[in-house]
Amino acid sequence: MNSSKITLLFITILITPFSLFGNLNEKDKWKNLFKNYPDNKIVIEAFCPGLDYKYDVGEKDAFYHKDENQLVFNKVTIEPCQNMFRDLLGLKITFEDNVGNKIITDKTNILKLAPKIECKGEMSIPEMLSEEYNRFGIQFRGWRNEFEIIKSPNISPEYSEAMDRIYRIQLVNNCLEPTKWEVVIDAEDYSDFKKRRKSENQLNQRRIIAHSWFNVPMDFYKALFSIKNPEFQSSLIDLSYDEMSSRSENVTIDFESLRGGSIEEELKTEIIEIGHQSERPIIPLDPEEYYKKQFGLILHEKQYNYKNILDTELPLTRFQDRGFYKSENADPFYVQWLKHIDDVKINRLKKKDSNLYTEIRIGGEYSPYEIVLGNVDLALMNEQILCGFLFGVNTYITNIRNKSTPHSMGYDPTQYPDEKKPYLYLIDKKTGTWLNNQYKGVEKVYVSYDDIDRDIVTIHVLSYERIVPVWMARVKLPSDFVEQLRVRRRLFNY
Amino acid sequence: MRKYIILSIAAITFSLNLISQTSIKFKKQPTSFFYSQLNLHGGFIDEGNGYEFKPAAKGIRNRLSLLGFFRSGKTLQKGYIQKTGIRNACVAISIDYEPSYFLNTKEDGTRTSAFQLRLMDNWIGFGTKKRRVNFWLGNRRVEYGHNPRIDAESNFMNRNSLQVRDLGFWWDLGWFFKAPLVKNPEKRLDITLQLSSGGWLFNGNPSQGTIMFLGSDKEIKDTYMSPTFGNMRYNNTFLSIAHIGSPTYSKSELSGFVIIGNIRDQYNLDSTVFLNRIGIENIYKFGEKIKIGNQFSTGTNHYQDGRNMLTAHLNNSFDWYFAKKFVLSICQYSAIFHDYNNKTNIIDYSIVGGLGYIINQNLKLRINMFYDKEQHWNSRTHNGAYLQLIAGFGKRP
Numbered sequence: 051m052n053s054s055k056i057t058l059l060f061i062t063i064l065i066t067p068f069s070l071f072g073n074l075n076e077k078d079k080w081k082n083l084f085k086n087y088p089d090n091k092i093v094i095e096a097f098c099p100g101l102d103y104k105y106d107v108g109e110k111d112a113f114y115h116k117d118e119n120q121l122v123f124n125k126v127t128i129e130p131c132q133n134m135f136r137d138l139l140g141l142k143i144t145f146e147d148n149v150g151n152k153i154i155t156d157k158t159n160i161l162k163l164a165p166k167i168e169c170k171g172e173m174s175i176p177e178m179l180s181e182e183y184n185r186f187g188i189q190f191r192g193w194r195n196e197f198e199i200i201k202s203p204n205i206s207p208e209y210s211e212a213m214d215r216i217y218r219i220q221l222v223n224n225c226l227e228p229t230k231w232e233v234v235i236d237a238e239d240y241s242d243f244k245k246r247r248k249s250e251n252q253l254n255q256r257r258i259i260a261h262s263w264f265n266v267p268m269d270f271y272k273a274l275f276s277i278k279n280p281e282f283q284s285s286l287i288d289l290s291y292d293e294m295s296s297r298s299e300n301v302t303i304d305f306e307s308l309r310g311g312s313i314e315e316e317l318k319t320e321i322i323e324i325g326h327q328s329e330r331p332i333i334p335l336d337p338e339e340y341y342k343k344q345f346g347l348i349l350h351e352k353q354y355n356y357k358n359i360l361d362t363e364l365p366l367t368r369f370q371d372r373g374f375y376k377s378e379n380a381d382p383f384y385v386q387w388l389k390h391i392d393d394v395k396i397n398r399l400k401k402k403d404s405n406l407y408t409e410i411r412i413g414g415e416y417s418p419y420e421i422v423l424g425n426v427d428l429a430l431m432n433e434q435i436l437c438g439f440l441f442g443v444n445t446y447i448t449n450i451r452n453k454s455t456p457h458s459m460g461y462d463p464t465q466y467p468d469e470k471k472p473y474l475y476l477i478d479k480k481t482g483t484w485l486n487n488q489y490k491g492v493e494k495v496y497v498s499y500d501d502i503d504r505d506i507v508t509i510h511v512l513s514y515e516r517i518v519p520v521w522m523a524r525v526k527l528p529s530d531f532v533e534q535l536r537v538r539r540r541l542f543n544y
Numbered sequence: 545m546r547k548y549i550i551l552s553i554a555a556i557t558f559s560l561n562l563i564s565q566t567s568i569k570f571k572k573q574p575t576s577f578f579y580s581q582l583n584l585h586g587g588f589i590d591e592g593n594g595y596e597f598k599p600a601a602k603g604i605r606n607r608l609s610l611l612g613f614f615r616s617g618k619t620l621q622k623g624y625i626q627k628t629g630i631r632n633a634c635v636a637i638s639i640d641y642e643p644s645y646f647l648n649t650k651e652d653g654t655r656t657s658a659f660q661l662r663l664m665d666n667w668i669g670f671g672t673k674k675r676r677v678n679f680w681l682g683n684r685r686v687e688y689g690h691n692p693r694i695d696a697e698s699n700f701m702n703r704n705s706l707q708v709r710d711l712g713f714w715w716d717l718g719w720f721f722k723a724p725l726v727k728n729p730e731k732r733l734d735i736t737l738q739l740s741s742g743g744w745l746f747n748g749n750p751s752q753g754t755i756m757f758l759g760s761d762k763e764i765k766d767t768y769m770s771p772t773f774g775n776m777r778y779n780n781t782f783l784s785i786a787h788i789g790s791p792t793y794s795k796s797e798l799s800g801f802v803i804i805g806n807i808r809d810q811y812n813l814d815s816t817v818f819l820n821r822i823g824i825e826n827i828y829k830f831g832e833k834i835k836i837g838n839q840f841s842t843g844t845n846h847y848q849d850g851r852n853m854l855t856a857h858l859n860n861s862f863d864w865y866f867a868k869k870f871v872l873s874i875c876q877y878s879a880i881f882h883d884y885n886n887k888t889n890i891i892d893y894s895i896v897g898g899l900g901y902i903i904n905q906n907l908k909l910r911i912n913m914f915y916d917k918e919q920h921w922n923s924r925t926h927n928g929a930y931l932q933l934i935a936g937f938g939k940r941p
Contacts, residue, residue: 193626193673247621252572254623336567403795404831434573434620438565447565494565502577502939505905529904530868536905537694537865538832542793 083273084130092128096145096233096264103261104345107338111237111257113212119148120209123233123262128270131156143221145233145262150202151209153235155190155219159452162188162464163223163231164271164278167286168443168471176298176484178286180442183488187222187232188452196452212237216259222448224263228287229271235260253337301484303475308424308443309409310469311400317408318528322506324392325356325522332359335496335510335519336436348518359520360389364491364513385491385513388521390417394509396525399425401469406531406538410497412509412523413479420479421511423495425472428507428527429538430460436496436510441487444471488514500524505532568623575615579940582933583607583698587912589928600930601643602914603700603896609638609664613941619671631671631678636664641760646748647774648759648767656761660774662753663745664715676734677723683715683745683753687738687785689825690797692837694863695871695900698934700912701861704877704894706839710821710857712810713746715753716783725788734791742781742816743808747774779816781807789825797827801841809847811920818846823857837861845881853890854882871900881920892918906936 084090101115113121123145131142140157165181167174190196197219201210215237224230237259246253272284289297306312323330332354334340342348354362363382392414399407407427413420423439431437440447446463454462461470474495476487487493493514500506511521527535585600585607599606612635619629638661645658667682685691686707693699707714718740726733746752754774759767766772782805789799803821823841842856861875874897881890894917900910910932917925 191624193624243621247618250572252568252570252621254621256623334570336570338567340570406832434568434615436567436569438567440565449565496567498569502574502941503905530902533902533905534832534865534868540696541694541829541832541835 080277081130083270086269090129092267092270094126094128094264094266096124096126096262098122098124098260098262106258106261108236108256108258108341109253111212111215111239111259113209113237113259114257114261117209120151120205121147121212121235121260123147123153123235123260126233126262126264128266131158145235147202147260149204151205151213152198152200152202153216153219154198154200155196155221155452156198157452158190158221159188160274161278162446162450162452163221164274165223166444166446166464167279167282170281172301173304173484174282174286175289175294176301177442178289179291179294179298179486180440180445182228182287183225183291184440184442184445185222185225185448186446186450187220187448188450189448190219190221190452192217192219212259215239218256220448223446229265229268230263231266232261232263234258251340253340295486295489298484298486302482303422303477303484305409305422305424305473308471308473309399310425311402313397313409314400314405315398317396317398317531319394319396320526321394322524322526323522326360326389327357327392329355329357330522331355332519339517339519342516348516356520356522359518360384360386364516364518364520383491385520387417387419387490388492388511390414391419391421391511391521392417394523394525396507396527398531404538406534407470410509412495412511412521418479419485419490420477421474421492421495422477423472423474423497425470426497427460427470428497428504429535429542431497431499431504433499433501433504436498438512439472439474439495439497441474441476441493443473445474492520493517503532504535505529568620572617572620574939575617575620577611577613577939577941579611579613579936579938581607581609581611581698581936583609584933584935585912585930587928587930589926589930591926592924595928599641599643600932602916602926603703603912603930604698604932605643606641607638607698609636611636611665611938611940625671625673628670628672631669633668634665634682636666638662638664640754642757645757645759647757647772648761648764650761650763656759656764658757658759658767660754661756663755664753667720674723679719679721681719683717684720685714686711686716686740686783687720687736687787687801688803688841689787689801689823689839689859690789690792690799690827690837692827692835692839692859692861692863692875693873694832694835694865695873695902695908697908698932699873700898700910700914700930700932701863701873701875701896703914704859704861704875704896706823706841706857706859706877709859709877709879709892709894710841710855711743711783711807712748713743713752713808715745716740716742717744718783724791732791732794733788736785736787738783738785738787740783741778742783742805744778744781745776746808746810747776748810748813775813779808781805781816783807795829797825797829799826800824803841803843815848817848820844833865835861835863850885851883852885854884856880869902871898871902873898873900890919892916892920894918908932908934910934 125146127144129142131140141160142156143158145153167177169177199213216235217238218236220234222232224232237257238255239257240255276284334343395411397409399409401407407425409424411422444463444466450462476485478485491514492511494512496510498508500508505527507525509523510519513520583604585604588595589598614633616630619631640660640662642660643657644655646655648656648658663683667680667684669680671678688707721737723735725735756771756773758769762768785803787801790797801823806816806818809815809817821841821843825839827837829835839859845853845855857879859877864872876895878893896914898910898912902908912930912932915927
C-alpha cells in the first residue's frame, strides 16, 4: 500500500465518526419538525365541501359523503413513524372520521409532497410558481399493503363492505395555495365491470369514496421546504402568486442549461395535422375530461372543434378563491393566441448517453409566443397513454409512488438525473422571457402516439384548470428516427 | 422477430406509469395486432465444391411469418394487477422453405426441400402485483444469456448465439420468470429463471419448432405436397436455467448463469444429452449506437452412448448502428468439446458478418457473410454471402 492510500485510509477513519454524527443531526433535524407539537403529533381538522362539489376528478362512489359521520375524514394526525426508512424519517399519517374509522399511511415519504425547485438564480422564481401552484402527490396502493384500514367497532355492515373496497389512497399537495393538501380515497366497484369492459371508452372501476382537504401548519411546511431545498430560503413561500408572476415575467429562460447539452439537429418531420386548421372535433382525451364534461364544467353546450374553441369564452375559476373552486367565481377568457400556433419543430438533443432525447417547439411564424417542451424521451411513450407534461422543470405529478426506485429509462420525478429532467415553458418568442402560462390559459401538454406504429406523435395543449383540449397537432417522425427509438426501447427497457 | 417481440411487449406494460402525468386514453385503443413478415434470403455458398447460388440454408430461411399480439383488455380495464394476471399473449408461426430437410430424404440419402410450418413465439405473459416481476408460459427464447444484437429482428447473427450453437434450439416450451433480485439502485441485479421441456419441439437445427411440413420434391411421393407431421416425440427431456446479472436496461449487462438439463442431442436426434453449464457474459452499450457482447460458458456433456465431454463455448459480437440507416454486425463463435475418456477434441468455429440497410421500420436489406469450420459436421467448411430482404406488413408492438 503506498503512502497516498494510507493517507486516504487514515482520513476516512477520521471522517467516519463525523459522517455518522452528521446522519444523527439529520435525524434530529427531522424530529425538530414536531418539537412544537404535543406528543410529537400534529392534529389537523380536515374539511370536505360535500356531495355537490363538482370539481372532484372522477366518479363518486355511492358512499361518498352519504353520511356526515362515516367516511368523511375530518381529522388528520401527522407524526413521525417509528423507524427511519431510506435515511429519511417517514411519517405516519392517520385520517379519521367521526365514528372512529381510520386509514393510516405509514412510512410516508413526506419529502415527495414538498415542491422541488429545480432551477438556480432568477429562474427559481417562475419555477417556484410552477411547482407550488401545481397539484402533485403520492399514492399508496392497497394491493401492495401500503396503507392500513382500521374499522370502528360501531361501523355498519354496509360501510364495512364499502371500506373493504378501498384500494388506493392519494395524498396530494393542492395547487390552490401553499400548505393546502388533500387526501383522496378511492374504492373500486366491479358491479358493472363487464359492461365497462365492453365499452369503447375507458372508464374503469375507480370511485372516489372520500375526499378531504386540510391545511398543514405553515411552520411545518416551511421546514419541509427547507429540508427539500436547502439552497433556497423558505420565505419564497411567502411570496404571493401575483408577486411571483410579475417577478418572473422578465426572466429569460436558459434552455442551454436545461438541456444539459446542445441541439444536435432538427428532425425532418412532417406536420400531418393542425387541429384548428382541420377543424377536428374535440372529444374528451382522458377519463378526467369526460367527467368534467359530465359535470357540466367543459364542452357541455354544443359540439366544439379545435377551430371554434379558440373563439369560445372558456370558463375558468382562476385564483379568485384560494379555498375551493366555485363555479360562480368563473373568470371567462379566451385562448385566441393559439390560432397563430401552426408549427411544430422537433430537435434532437445531444446527451452523453443517448442522442434520442428531443426538444419540441410549438409555435408559428405569426405567433407571439412559443411553447417549449424539452428532454422528452419519445421511446418511453406508447399509443395507449397520454404523457402529460406540466409547466416548469420536472414539475411533480399526482401519481408518484410513495416507495419507488428508478429502474428503466423512465424515472420517478423525484429521481430524474439533472440532465434529463423534462421542462415545459411558455416564452415570448422575441425576447425568450418567461410567460405565465396560466394567464395565457394553458396548463398542460399531452404527448402520445397515434397508434402502435409509433411514427406519428400527437400533441395536445390543454387549457388551464378545466383541462379542455384547445390545440392539437399530429407530426410524423422521420423513419430512421422511429427505428432508432425502437432500438432504444429494445436496448434499455425491460 | 423473436427477441424484438419480447422486449417491445415488455416495454409497453412496463412504462405505463413511470413518466410524466400519464393518463390512459379515454377512447380505448386496439388490443389485438397482427403482423406478417416476409424474409427473402439467399446467395452464394461454397460447401467445398465452389460457389453456388442457393436459397438460404443457414440462419433465417426464406420465410413468411405471421404474428398475433394481444394485450389483456381486462387488465387494461382494471388498471392494475391485484396479485397475478394476464398482461399479454403472443402467437407467431412461420412457413419456411428449407432447401435440404433431413426428414424429406430420398432413398439414396439425398435431402430435398420442404415447406415447414413452424412454431415461433407462442406464449401468455403474466404480470404480478410487483413491478417487473413477470412470468411467461409457452414457447419462448431460451434464456441462455442476453441477446447481444442491436437490430435483433430476424438477424442472421443469431445463428452464432449460444442457444443455437450449444443447445441447438432458440425457443423452448416452458415457464420463464423475470424479477429484480437486488433493488439497491447502486448495484441492481435481476434474476431470470427458466424451466422448460429441453427441446421437445426441437427436431434438428434446420427445423426447430417444425410441427408439420410439405415435401416439395415429386420423387418423394409420401411427402410431396402432403402435410406430414414433424418429429414431435417427447424424450423425457428438460432444461433449467438461472441467470443473475445487471438488468437489461443497464449500460453494462454483466451476468452469470447456470444451466442444467437433459436435452435433445442436436447431433443425434434419437438420443439425448445431459449437460450442465456455468457461464458469464458482459454486454456493453454505447448509447443506441454500439453494442458489444462477450459470452462464455463451460461445462460437461454426458451422452447416452457413454461419451463424456468437457466443453467450452465463446461468443463475441459487435454491432454498430451508424449513419442513421446502417447496422454493421460481426459475431464470432468458437467451441471445444474434449472427450475425456478417449482424449479427443472436437472444435467448431464460425464467424459471421453483416451490413444492414434500414429503409424503414418495415423494410430492411442485409448482406450476410459467413465462414464455418465445424468438426461436429464431418469437419466441413462452409463460406458464402447471402442477401436478405425483410419486409413487414401490419401492426406490431
